[in-house]
Amino acid sequence: MPGEQGWREVPAAGGSVSVSTVQPVAVVRRPGRPPVVASWPDLDLGLRAADFSLHGTRTGAWVVYSPREAEVEDGLAPGWRAAVHIGAEGRVSACVRLEAAVVAGATHHGLWTRRAPAHADQGDSTAPAEDDVRVVRPDGTVHEMHVDRRLAWAFEADGRVHVAVHTGPPRLVEQPMRGFRARTPDGARVDTSGPGRRSVSRSWTQPTAAVPVTEGALPAVWRTHEQQLEPIDDARMIAVMKTVVPRSRAGGPDDPAVSWNPVEMPVDVREACVTAVVQEFAFLASFWTHPSGLTASLSPGMSDPRVDVRGEWPDTRVEVTFRHPLFAEGRVRRTLRVFDTAGRYVPPAYAAVHLFEDLATRVPAAPSDGVDGILDI
Secondary structure (H helix, E strand, C coil), X not given: XXXXXXXXXEEECCEEEEEECCCCEEEEXXXXXXXXXXXXXXXXXXXECEEXXXXXECCEEEEEEEECCXXXXXXXXXXXXXXEEEECXXXXXXXEEEECCEEEEEECCEEEEECCCCCCCCCCCCCCCCEEEEEECCCCCEEEEXXXXXXXXXXXXXXXXXXXXXXXXXXXXXXXXXXXXXXXXCCCEEECCCCCCXXXXXXXXXXXXXXXXXXXCCCCEECHHHCCCEECCHHHHHXXXXXXXXXXXXXXXXXXXXXXXXXXXXXXXXXXXXXXXHHXXXXXXXXXXXXXXXXXXXXXXXXXXXXXXXXXXXXXXXXXXXXXXXXXXXXXXEEEECECCCCCECCCCXXXXXXXXXXXXXXXXXXXXXXXXXXXX
């Protein structure tokens, strides 16, 4: 996870837990006690760089890592989901691999996961509305529980445990959208709201209800049909959820720093990763095809693109340079790291599209920021 260190912070354990966005380190802060640093540099995430989600409970916080997705998944440098629990005293426990589980949230019981995708039965009102739930406890042991409805979420807020299930099948909702005007690479305008055109947004919705949770151990079979369920008020629940959403803050010079243990990546896999990033930018000059068959860049004025590879693993980077009206004095450059600081592959998902989007804004960088004929964006 290249980049300068920032932090995400979530209420937990009667205080807060902050986790680095790029390193395996956290700081536990509780009123009246000195901050405690926790780290997990040996957590095995495979060969793929990962992003993480953060879940706070009264026992501590869960850090859940998920491998970054590629634009086209080809199995290159695979990774997997894994999680750690950081206790109130800064002890790291439950370093577990989550296989293909979907994380539904966390409570003091543990990290709630479900085996099936949340919308595997979209549009199928005959699909069984049941779930097999695994709750990973802070000590790493697992409680398995069959629920007679599909689990929606689980979290703690305002001193309470909030668990919800879906009480009906998913339903597709279509809403009309106002037309907008777009511009093609050759400068022509396209009006999506012209005669005979109707743009709609499509989304899935599903009724949910809160399940009462009592203190003590969770059951092996949870029969929610036998309980008095309270339909969820979406607006009120969103307001509650916002109180436990992790906050972001910038890093500082006094923040603790812990490096990931380097991974062992075969040379042929390293080379394949570099090739994948280079190929992402192979068609910058011919990204868009006119009906006549002529090709052009998606950014008007882009010309003479070049892709160079610099540095050795794990510091390998791909530098994309080209000429563009944004910087007539020289060349514009976009640099991507191929691997994170541990040597794991960072897929360049839609990196070329993101470059075109930045150029379309015309403000990714000021020409005055150019140095020695190069403008980095």
